[in-house]
Amino acid sequence: MRMICGLTPPSSGSATVKGAPYGRIANPGRHVGVLLDAGAQHGGRTGRETLALTAHLVGVDRARAEEMLGLVGLTGKAGRRRVGGYSLGMRQRLGIAQALVGxxxxxxxxxxxxxxxxEGIFWMRGLLxxxxxxxxxxxxxxxxxxxVEAVADRFVVIAGGRVAAQGTKEELLTSPGGTVARGLDPDALGAALAAAGLTARRGADGAFAVDATAEAVGRAAAATGAVLLELRQASGGGLEELFLTLTSGAAEVLAPRPVPVQAREAVR
Structure with a gap:
């Protein structure tokens, strides 16, 4: 995210937002709202002063700052308090308001x-x-x-600096026929699945999450003599289970290989 916003130079590749590098967007605050570190706000200013200054810098009416204070629940005494006295949750609310001012x-x-x-998390979900x-x-x-699962339309899971999975909720979390397989020799089973052209994600415990039916997995194992210890339908445990499967230990993705992270225009 820091690379997308031009704060950290990438070793390779590039990132664009709305078709252009962030640093080349004229008055970017009117097009891109950013919150990377709520603790980076000036502690000596009040919440109202922080938003008023942001409104001035991006060229919008000060009334927009007052509107955003109301949106995030920092009106009255909260808006007049210095940011240094805010709780982390209040800083997060102020950061969201600051991102939305333009x-x-x-x-x-x-x-x-x-x-x-x-309550704040529920509010944040509705806002986004x-x-x-x-x-x-x-x-x-x-x-x-x-x-994330409750609010997002598309997911990207990064493991070891590479994209391990990406797609819509339907594509990643409700894949019909998904199967969990565990073999006596995980490497041999992985090779069998790859040889059969089956997409499989290997977890740290040696089990594979395979985007195929149990029959297809069983036939792939039998074709190479790989011994199966477990073969069952995936439980559909949601994003948490998918994340743990992909990132635990030395998780890897087989057939197709994971691709390097490529920054692109943010997707809805």
Whole structure:
């Protein structure tokens, strides 16, 4: 995310937002709202002063700052308090308001729900879902996988610096016929699945999540003499199970091979 926003130079590759590098977007705050670190706000300013300054810098009316204070629940005394006295949850709310002041069409957010209580997380989910439903794009990174699953349309899972899986919720979490297979020799089973052209993701425990029926997996193992210890339908445990399968230990993706991370225009 820092590379997308031009804060960290990439060793290779490039990133564009709305078709252009972030650094070349004129007045980017009017097009891209960014929240990467809520703790980076100036502690000596009040919440109202922070948003008023942001509104001035991006060229919108100060009334927009007041509107955003109301949207994130920081009106009254909260808006007059210095940011240095804010809790982490209040800083997150202020950071969201700051990202929205310029009325952008794209949001880039890193862990926006960090520090929020359950009510705040529910509020955040509704805010982001409403933004996307009105035609906006949100690129969101979070360790709260159930919240991500509830709000996101598309997922990208990165393991070891490479894209391990990406696609829509339907493509990744509701794959009919998905099978879990475990072999006496995991390497031999992996080779058998690859030889049969089956897409398989190997977890740290040696089990494979295979995008195929149990019959197809069994035939692939039998063709090479690979001994199966377990063969069952995938439980459909959601994004958390998929994430753990792909990233635990030395997780790897077989047939097709994972591709290097390629920054591209944020997808809704």
């Amino acid at each position: 009325d952008p069409s794209v949001l880039i957010l890193d862990e926006p729900a960090n520090g929020l209580d359950p 879902r409403d933004f996307a439903d009105r035609g906006g794009t949100v690129l969101l990174s979070s360790h709260l996988l159930r919240e």
